Amino acid sequence: MALRGTNDSSLDILIQAYLSAGLVASRALQIAPRSPLGLARIRVPFSHAEASDGGQHMSGSFKPWFEREFPGGYPVDLFANLYARLHGSPVRVRSLVEGLEPGQLVRSLGGSWSMQRNLGHLIDLEQLWLARVDDFLAGRAELTPADVENRTTHDADHDRSSIGDLLDQFTQVRGLFLSRIVDLEPQQLGLTSRHPRLGHPMRMIDSFLFVAEHDDHHIARLIELRGLVVSQP
Numbered sequence: 001m002a003l004r005g006t007n008d009s010s011l012d013i014l015i016q017a018y019l020s021a022g023l024v025a026s027r028a029l030q031i032a033p034r035s036p037l038g039l040a041r042i043r044v045p046f047s048h049a050e051a052s053d054g055g056q057h058m059s060g061s062f063k064p065w066f067e068r069e070f071p072g073g074y075p076v077d078l079f080a081n082l083y084a085r086l087h088g089s090p091v092r093v094r095s096l097v098e099g100l101e102p103g104q105l106v107r108s109l110g111g112s113w114s115m116q117r118n119l120g121h122l123i124d125l126e127q128l129w130l131a132r133v134d135d136f137l138a139g140r141a142e143l144t145p146a147d148v149e150n151r152t153t154h155d156a157d158h159d160r161s162s163i164g165d166l167l168d169q170f171t172q173v174r175g176l177f178l179s180r181i182v183d184l185e186p187q188q189l190g191l192t193s194r195h196p197r198l199g200h201p202m203r204m205i206d207s208f209l210f211v212a213e214h215d216d217h218h219i220a221r222l223i224e225l226r227g228l229v230v231s232q233p
């Protein structure tokens with residue numbers, strides 16, 4: 001793929017300009033600028049959001065992660081678009097924690113994960129995504145299974161880290177993942193292996209859609225949490 005050679009610093013400047021334009025637009029619509037997308041108005045009952053894994057996966061207005069289905073079929077010739085989505089996740093997360101106090105970033109609402117723990121969880125899972133790329137390329141019949149109880153994230157206590165360190169770590173591990181997939185050939189993107197939890201074959205490119213959707217799942221939660229910690233001192 002012809003993505004290598006992208007000037008990351010100039011790309012980041014463009015992305016920041018894009019985000020700034022969005023902030024201006026939200027101000028024009030009189031949406032509270034500290035509440036991206038105005039989602040502070042959405043109230044998820046946290047007793048309902050509690051899940052067996054500690055409530056980190058949203059319910060209410062959000063579909064629980066384990067109820068998601070991935071039928072496959074993502075076009076291989078749209079890999080660059082998927083790559084762009086995966087590339088943008090660290091910047092999107094950074095925009096959502098900007099301006100918040102340390103106490104807001106580690107605040108747990110209704111026993112669910114704080115903003116920092118959601119970010120730490122994204123960092124923790126990057127090893128799994130890398131391992132699965134290796135599984136596809138090695139021709140393994142089944143992908144490396146996820147730790148469905150998220151023990152790593154529960155044990156890591158990401159609330160004790162600084163937000164700056166967590167952001168840097170996510171940028172670093174995602175960069176490693178991107179460098180691993182950027183040069184894959186279309187034929188490699190079509191390699192298939194069985195997803196252990198979903199119980200059906202998955203192509204490598206569809207596994208990247210799985211990663212992008214998992215990013216969005218937790219980024220949506222970060223948007224919601226940002227609105228809640230700002231509006232509920």
Ligand code: NI
Nearest residue numbers: 065121214218
């Ligand atoms: Ni998750």
